[in-house]
Amino acid sequence: MLGMWLSGALSAQDMIITSYDDTIACKITKMGRDFVSFNYVHRGKVRKTILRRDQVRFYRNNYYVTPVGPARSVILPDLNPHWRLAVKAGISYDPTKPPGSLQHELYVHDEKLKLGQHVETDLSWFWSEYFGVGIVFNRFWTRNSMDNVHVRWPNGSVQTGTVSDDITTDYAGLGLSIRTLDLKRSSSSYYQFGFGQFRYRDDAILINPFTVTGITSGFHLITGYDFAMSSDYAIEVQFSEVFGTLKEVKIAADLSSQTVILSKSEYHYLTRFDFSLGIRFLK
Template identity: 30%
Template sequence: MKNLLIAFLALFISSSLCAQDVIVTTSDQTISCKITNLEKDYIQFVYLKDGVYESTLIQRSEVKSFKQGFDPTIKIPKDSLPGYIDASGIRLAISGGLSYDPGRIEGVTPENFYKDLRSGYHIEIGGIYFFDRTIGVGLKYNLFKSSNSFDNVSFDNPDGEQVTGRLENKITASFIGATLATRFLGKNTKTAFFINSSFGLLHFKNEQVLVDNYEVNAKTFGTSVDLGYDVQVAKQFYMGLQLGITGGRIKKFDFESPDGTETVELPNGQRFIGNPRLDFSLGVRYTL
């Protein structure tokens, strides 16, 4: 956790700074600056003058040489660059859509019943505070549901007797976690591409009916990664598309039956339907 915090702070600091460039004039004057535009006839740059960053240009005929990234240890704040837009603030989002488990389902009967459980729906809410145009932190909550049922299903009970009854599964998976967001803003901040990584708690529940009622519960560390694209539709409002994957490694679960509750180890190579899964979302975003 300590190393993760140090890495995040380093990423945040580096995202708000630019490596220093240098220009040497024909009169052997050295200018420490940040080059912002290279043209055939001139070079535009930002430099520190009397404690204030100013933007100016120099004719190519007056330049002896120049080097970008000359001294990475000396940084110039990005907010001193021409055209810089302060995009810090809060992004609130609500999304929803279809979910799908792309993993293979083998050795279950009836097979079609469990295949249908792989598809479901989800809703998601979240908030992110952006320190600048690029880096932000926040929280998200995601809820997934899937269900299916068959009547008049024949199967063998634990005593070896064949019985006929109702087969039903109601799957619920909830995830809540902290988010580290990376944002790439388009021109004039009207569009944005996101890569969000979240780490937190995953709770999986399966309410089953196999003549009698059963319930499976499991909690584990979970992760979620989202790729998203937002487009501004009105002042402070955006519409967004998002693709995400959410899951966690479940090693054991609580199994509740008419005979009581017991903790069961999940066999190696087996997993629960819906973990992990893909989420395809459409949502609304509001910025403060």
């Protein structure tokens, strides 16, 4: 099929010169008011793509009477492989506010838990130039500890001791992936939105030690920007959001544990903003 396409459809190739002065040997399939659609050959494979009209400085039909051959038929590199694997890390921020009813010292402690760190990996498979499916795994952690804190209990008694939280949240999700390619060939945009599951754990101390765990569903939004270093990998800058709400937790202390269904005012929100820097491998 490829040989027939090269010998037939490309027997007289068209030429496009982009606004970045890239020259593309191709076959224009549609010249619309806003977009130009065309086919080109890269690494022996026929590919289809589009350009905005303002990205096309000049074009001419049947410019190449003799095919220039697949190796030189297009200058654009293949920045749209089927597989994309990324590994990244960064800082995280929790925008939710602690309950206003907290004692001042506990409120200050909770505020210091808002900033944390995370590591993340995601794998996407694209069935077309623009659309695919992806999986993502993210681990977030934050911790803070304060000594000599005065804790007032509901019965009015007061105790002084340590308050500490060591929180870890794992999120695994599945989503729809979308990408666009920058004509400068140095970057591409990447988006994903989907749903998944949170696993929450807090090794805490409130005078006495205890552990809080919980599982809940959630969803995520990802916006990434890749700066291609070569045809095999890119440097990625990413901003993402995850959303979830814990409505039921398991509390373990000493040798006993109990499941607690939280009231609406006690819900624990897992909303978080992540800022990441990493490497994306292309295949």
